[in-house]
Amino acid sequence: NSSICKRAPLQPWRRRKLSSRNSFESLESLSLHSAEARVLVINTGGTIGMTIHDNVLAPKANAFVQSLRKLPILHDETYAQQSCLYDYYGSENTLVLPVSKDRKRIVYTILEYNPLLDSSNMTTDDWGRIGKDIEKNYENYDGFVILHGTDTMAYTASALSFMCEHLGKPVILTGAQVPIYEMRNDGRGNLLGALMIAGQYVIPEVCLYFYNKLYRGNRVTKVDAGSFNAFSSPNLAPLATAEVDIAINWDTVWRANTTAKFQVSTELNRNVGLLRLFPGITAATVRAFLQPPMEGVVLESYGSGNAPDNRPDLLEELRKATDSGVIIINCTQCLRGTVSTSYATGKVLMDAGLITGGDMTPEAALSKLSYVLAKKDLDLEVKKKMMSQNLRGEMSADLAGAKLCLSDSRFIQVIAKTLSISCKEELEAIRDALSPPLACAAAKIGDIEALEALKEMGTNLCLGDYDGRTPLHIAACEGHLKLVQYLLSHGATVHAKDRYGDTPLSNAVSFRHKDVVKLLRKTGAHFSREELEEAGTELCSLAASGDLEGLEIWTLAGANLNAPGYDGQTAIQVVRSEHSNEFPWALRHPVQSNAFKLFLS
Ligand SMILES: NC(=O)C[C@H](N)C(=O)O
Structure with a gap:
């Protein structure tokens, strides 16, 4: 209604917006400068939008937006009218939150799927549809909220985390245990929290928001069918907590360190499965499960990744499957903890050709298999390698590396802030004290990317730590040939001596890394007299x-x-x-x- 619009007290940017209302492109570009953030809400179904029919809960179509419109905490109709929201966005399904503490408006548009699904009915095709919709709308929104049933939300969150390659914006799944239409419900709080985070913070991850906590999507599992606190992220602390204030744990937030463009890989392989070990499982059961067309299996083993080592029949079936190219990932049945080979009963699975799943949830491992196996142009060995790598923060295996992948100097800035340092000299002193051990830690795990990042923030890769040990010493000890090559071509010196007088060459000799010894010698390294x-x-x-x-x-x-x-x-x-x-x-x-x-x- 343009007469109301003209009378409304408008900010200058909004007036400009309105005066160019007919040009869609200029409207889009102006909205980037506004105090409004835009979020796309994809409503796939779930309890959040269910009503009772014939004594059971089922999704109700075309009711959600109308209901939200009547809830002042989720929609400010006065502002919508004054700012010509519906005209401007051209959609009846666009709503706006009340103004936030820092004067921000989150405008959100709801895309409702038809049919709405109880998440028990979800398939990989539905994951693909969500992925495509995010991709299609990626540039028009600051963030995405996916309304989803809780039953399989952890699977969808995990799958989307892999499908979304080089993600740079937040994608947050949420839902409810009690429908939004009921007097006491968790849906309103969950939706509100998810919207506030998706609209205000650039967390480039697929996340899950539930009961005041934001989790990494591929780390969660549903643990309670009867509580508002339905999800747990047993092996990773929440990315954010929404208490009196919203506090983001930025150190945990995953950084892809990429300059590549966002894309969604919707190809998924459905020949995957979860097999849970139990005492007395027969070899025939295992054999039947591993039959073609099975291509990838998550074996849910006991404790720290154990299986009976007195069951050659069972191990034989696993061995036969891995020999024939089935990828089997070893994940633990325990809620918390990681797979290791500390027991003989764990080692037998490694020997049978299984790949360790570390501390991945079975949900993450399964969807990762589905994603990796669908990559037609990769051979089996590369796929296996991908399965054991940390692709999206789903496992802690090289968490140290992830933490070190500082693509900017934020780490140093945070420390400087904590220590109340403001002058340049002190900041540099901190950087110089911290960066050599960081570079050494990166060298230890062979993380060239982390070294690059450290170099970018002004670290001299020749410098030693408190013991005079340089990244080259460490790389030589570990036998990381490529890293030694990298360091040598970035100013590292083969003549560096630590406080014990050891050189990278003597370290490489002690740990018997022949290729590193050769390379160091070629570069001029030599023993002292x-x-x-x-x-x-x-x-x-x-x-x-x-x-x-x-x-x-x-x-x-x-x-x-x-x-x-x-x-x-x-x-x-x-x-x-x-x-x-x-x-x-x-x-x-x-x-x-x-x-x-x-x-x-
Ligand atoms: N709380 C829920 O959303 C459970 C429901 N059965 C679903 O997953 O769709």
């Missing part, structure tokens, strides 16, 4: 124990087999007196081959 002198004794002891691999590594690093040990004997003499076998490996090394030829002759 003292090291060369001490090498004689070391070589003799290696020779005495017939440790050819050790002798080879030391030789590659530049040690001389003719150098005398503490008692004047050389390694060659020790070999001659204690081992008369042949040493063909030595002939491959020109420097020593003459000595060995002499020795052998």
Whole structure:
């Protein structure tokens, strides 16, 4: 109604908006500058919008928006009229929240699916539909709220987290245990919280909001059918809590560190399944379950990933399946904790070719399988590797790496803020104290991306930590060849010595990383005179124990087999007196081959 619009007290930006009302494009661009955020609510169904018919709850179509319109906490009709909301957005399904504490308006449009589903009826096709709708509307909204039944919400949240590649905006699933139409219900609070977070914070994740908490979507599981507090995220703290204030736990929020464009991969493989172990399960059951066309299975094992190791029949069935290309992920039946190989009963599953699921929920593992197996252009080995990698924060395996992937200097800023530091010099001192151990931690896990990020924030990758150990020392210890290469091409020095006088070369020798030794040598690394002198004794002891691999590594690093040990004997003499076998490996090394030829002759 344009007459009301003209009389309304409008902010300048809104007046501009109205004056260009006929041009859709200019309206869209102006809204970006406004204090309004836009959220798309995709209503797929669930208890939140159900009513009772014939004594049972079922979704009610075309009732949700009308009902919200009458709820002042979820819609401000006065503002909608004054600001010509319906004209402007051209949709009767667009509503607006009352103004927030920081004067922000969240305008939300509801896209209702037909039919609305009890989430027990959901299939992978429905996940695909949600994904496509997010993709289609991605640029027009600041965030997305998916209304969904609670029964399979954890599956959908997990699946969407994988399907949404390079996500940069919040996608928040929510729902209710009691319909929004009832006097006492949790639906209003859940919807309101989800809308407020989706509209105000750039959390680039698929999340689940329930009972005042925002969780990472692929970390949750439904744990209570009769409580408002229906979900748990057993292995990851909430991303946010909505108490008196909304507090975002930014350190936990996943950062994709990507410059690639958002896209949704709607291809999903349905030949996947969950198999829960129980005492006395027969091999025939397992065999039947693993039959083609099965391609991926989540085995829910006991405790920390255990299965009977006195059941060769059962293990044989698992082995046969993995040999024939079925990917089997080992997840625990426990609510909390991770799969490990601390027991013999856990190791047998590794030996049978299973991939550890770490602390993934079965829901996350299953939907990850479905997503990964659908990637037609990848071969089996790459798919297996993806399954053991942390793709969207669904597992803690390389959480250290995730935390280190600081694409900006926020970490340092947070510390500076905590310590009330404001001047540049102090800030730099903090950075210099913190960044070397961070770089070393990144080197330990082979995380080149984290090192890149640290470099971007001004870290000198040559610097050592409190013990003078540099990232190159650590990478050499761990045998991360690529990382050693990276460090060397980014200013790291092979001559760095830690407080114990060790160089990256001596570290690589100690931990026997042949390729790293070769690369360091090629770059000019060498033993010090003292090291060369001490090498004689070391070589003799290696020779005495017939440790050819050790002798080879030391030789590659530049040690001389003719150098005398503490008692004047050389390694060659020790070999001659204690081992008369042949040493063909030595002939491959020109420097020593003459000595060995002499020795052998
Ligand atoms: N609370 C709920 O939403 C349960 C319902 N059966 C559903 O999953 O759709």
